[in-house]
Amino acid sequence: MQKRATIVSSSVATILVIVKLIVGIISGSVAVLASAIDSGLDLAVSLFNYFAVTNAEKPASEKFNYGLGKVEAIAAVIEGVIITMSGLFIGYKAIMKIIHPEPITHLDASIGVMLLSIVMTGALVAYLNHVAKVTQNMVIKSDALHYKTDLLSNGAILISLAVIYFTDFFMVDAILGILIAIYIIYSAYELIHEGILMLLDVALEDEIVEKIKEVIVSEPGITDYHWLKTRKAGSDYFVDVHLVFNPEMSLLEAHRIGDNVEEKIKVIDPKADWLINIHLDPYDDSEINVEETGQFAGSSSK
Known part of the structure; x- marks a missing residue:
């Protein structure tokens, strides 16, 4: 077309x-x-x-x-x-x-x-x-x-x-x-x-980022999140985020929850091609990563 x-x-x-x-x-x-x-x-x-x-x-x-x-x-x-x-x-x-x-x-x-x-x-x-x-x-x-x-x-x-x-x-x-x-x-x-x-890899519109945050905080099993970063290239929307789970939760269950988050994020704008990278954390390591890498920590729930 x-x-x-x-x-x-x-x-x-x-x-x-x-x-x-x-x-x-x-x-x-x-x-x-x-x-x-x-x-x-x-x-x-x-x-x-x-x-x-x-x-x-x-x-x-x-x-x-x-x-x-x-x-x-x-x-x-x-x-x-x-x-x-x-x-x-x-x-x-x-x-x-x-x-x-x-x-x-x-x-x-x-x-x-x-x-x-x-x-x-x-x-x-x-x-x-x-x-x-x-x-x-x-x-x-x-x-x-x-x-x-x-x-x-x-x-x-x-x-x-x-x-x-x-x-x-x-x-x-x-x-x-x-x-x-x-x-x-x-x-x-x-x-x-x-x-x-x-x-320059500008972040997605504030409205879309807020909807992504709503999806994450409303998903049962996620205790926290950090390093939420977004950008776009044409119709491709890129999302990177670290999700924090209870340390006792199995990797299989955490992965299932991560998949649910991905699918719900994609519904925010079905016309876009979403490329979502979710990192599963047993605890909040955002401050440690920032100190070690000196990189921008992205959006956080804090």
């Missing part, structure tokens, strides 16, 4: 690049031309996303023991940087238009192509949001957000062309170009931020 989504977005971007570029050059509209360039970057990003999704889906191997889920984070960072660069270029073109104003021609064609762009992009955003919701794939989420910014900017461009059509106020084209550039750069920040956090 993820691969099909990237193919669909690449196809839509290709059509829009060709149509917008032709009309943008003929009309002289910096907003339409900027939109064409943005669609060209959309195409490059969608092609890259196809590569990212294909590799992220590969299973763990002898060389990559934890899989390639972080390819999604790398793709998000790269996509965010590309979006930022496109925003800077659009801003530059808009400023140049203010310094050297030029009239816009072929307004009918420009308005028509922006209407076509809004319809196609709107349908694509709805489709990508559906795929992202089903798969929880970060690359598809990034792509959906990217095209959502396109949808909003296309709507703004259409309004500016309508203003020019009825009032001949050509400067609105350049002014709107600057506003679009600022919005595009702002929208890219979220992609870059989320991708970098994943690359």
Whole structure:
């Protein structure tokens, strides 16, 4: 499903690049031309996303023991940087238009192509949001957000062309170009931020961590826990925790309880691929381990 989504977005971007570029050059509209360039970057990003999704889906191997889920984070960072660069270029073109104003021609064609762009992009955003919701794939989420910014900017461009059509106020084209550039750069920040956090092994959302703790403390037979650590790579959620049991409890029973905890944690988000590592302790050795290793002790029940 993820691969099909990237193919669909690449196809839509290709059509829009060709149509917008032709009309943008003929009309002289910096907003339409900027939109064409943005669609060209959309195409490059969608092609890259196809590569990212294909590799992220590969299973763990002898060389990559934890899989390639972080390819999604790398793709998000790269996509965010590309979006930022496109925003800077659009801003530059808009400023140049203010310094050297030029009239816009072929307004009918420009308005028509922006209407076509809004319809196609709107349908694509709805489709990508559906795929992202089903798969929880970060690359598809990034792509959906990217095209959502396109949808909003296309709507703004259409309004500016309508203003020019009825009032001949050509400067609105350049002014709107600057506003679009600022919005595009702002929208890219979220992609870059989320991708970098994943690359730095940020913990799972607080809500999910709290649910994990609830599962542990509510499980009969567990007297304590420590060294609870979480992270994610794409749709893979990693959980490490030490569970403390009564020393007299058999290893078989402790292992059974640990399995119950694993299964209950997986129910928290059935769409995620959980990789849970549970260590069974007959007593709380968290302070000893911290003193010996100097490592972060993770969340604890204390």
